[in-house]
Amino acid sequence: MMNVLLVEDDADIGSMLSRGLKVEGFDVTTVERADQALDTARDINPCAVVLDMILPDGSGLDVCRALRETGYTGPILFVSAKDEVQDRVDGLTAGADDYIVKPFQFDELVARLRTHLLHRSGSSDEHERLIVGRLVLDHETRQAHYGTVHVRLTQREAELLALLMQSANHPVSRGEIFDRLWATQGGVSLNVVDVYVGYLRTKFADITRVGGPLIGTVRGRGFMLDMAGNRSGR
Structure with a gap:
């Protein structure tokens, strides 16, 4: 412990x-x-x-x-x-x-x-896997695995998923996500977080369908990877 x-x-x-x-x-x-x-x-x-x-x-x-x-x-x-x-x-x-x-x-x-x-x-090393429950993110191949379901991600989608996995079942605010992933990139607004969460939700549809986690919205607090896959907030 x-x-x-x-x-x-x-x-x-x-x-x-x-x-x-x-x-x-x-x-x-x-x-x-x-x-x-x-x-x-x-x-x-x-x-x-x-x-x-x-x-x-x-x-x-x-x-x-x-x-x-x-x-x-x-x-x-x-x-x-x-x-x-x-x-x-x-x-x-x-x-x-x-x-x-x-x-x-x-x-x-x-x-x-x-x-x-x-x-x-060191779990965020690009050559290692991040594992939360049955969900696995391979940093090198940028693939997410849940049982036999595989999802290929872009680099930024993989970074966003890793951040959500590291805080699984706990909301991460838009501001924190933006600061971690886009703060050093000029000309980008906070809305980019919602755009990429949307991309990730689309790619996660098959994983969620087989009982895997979903990416929910916790009103007033941000986004959360819900490992139980049973929250209605979107």
Whole structure:
């Protein structure tokens, strides 16, 4: 079981996050102070750290920098009520992989956490396969397999499917998809996400028909690869 170090001094938020992460299959160690965070990280070597920005005895920024200075290479995700652009810049500059503003959707936190862990494991390597349940994505051939059904994808369709698979059963927002796949490409609008989701749904029709996952729309939250294949949202 993957161990997450949760650094949060608000008892209610800490309890909620701890319970939720445990339901999602993580082992969780919770501390409230900066000095405890560093000592505990050395003891348990967590797979990831979820870190508040403001702590009773210091700044989460200092904890993040100290973790990186000790050689810690796992994902660090800030969860903070500080919502200014400079706060996010400071967090990412300190060595964090992500910055989530309170209040937030728990499912989004889990999806981002899993995505960073998968990236660390190298599962997105183009010569490897990404496997979620019976669905297999071969990065080298750009083919998706579900049982005996095979679907050939374009490079960008394969990248989109990989992103959805990495967050399976959890919605990924249009903005996050755009930032991950198109942000560096000039002259492209957010609508491109909907266009490519449409392409992927068309190619997934045969897979969905035999009981495989479908690509659903979660109103107000984005798109999701539903592994149960039973959601009506489109």
